[in-house]
Amino acid sequence: MIGDEESIGQVLNRLRRAQGQLGGVINMIEEGRDCKDVVTQLAAVSRALDRAGFKIVASGLRECMTGDAADEAMTVEQMEKLFLALA
Template sequence: MIGDEEAIGVVLNRLRRAHGQLAGVISMIEQGRDCKDVVTQLAAVSKALDKAGFKIVATGLRQCLTGETPANSQPMTEAELEKLLLALA
């Protein structure tokens, strides 16, 4: 994601949103809120994190395909890429 300011901004916004949602979940638990409400908000946090992760992977793949990777970085092996994608699944 080095050099892709737009993608970095999108990811950071999603992570900030997830951070706020997670703080809300913690507050809800401390307040003794209904389990259904807590789980719903926790699912929203999880989805926001997933979207951030997929954006990072998609940006990295685009950079790889277009040759925009930094000179000091090594290309990922197939096994490394597979492991990365499975971590998000």
């Protein structure tokens, strides 16, 4: 399970953004755009996918942590920042 409706919405928004960016990269390559521009956009797609993945992981951990064992559960945003710091 990915998480609550808010988390699912955020993940879907990030994935849709990445999908649009990837379409842009494909168009750039088809148009013969400069390599530097293509790589820059490709890196943005990669970051968007990473953020979506971290959000999924963070949401899953939150569900685990909000059970009986956690007195002071971290927020999804706090866990996400930790994962991004490791990336």
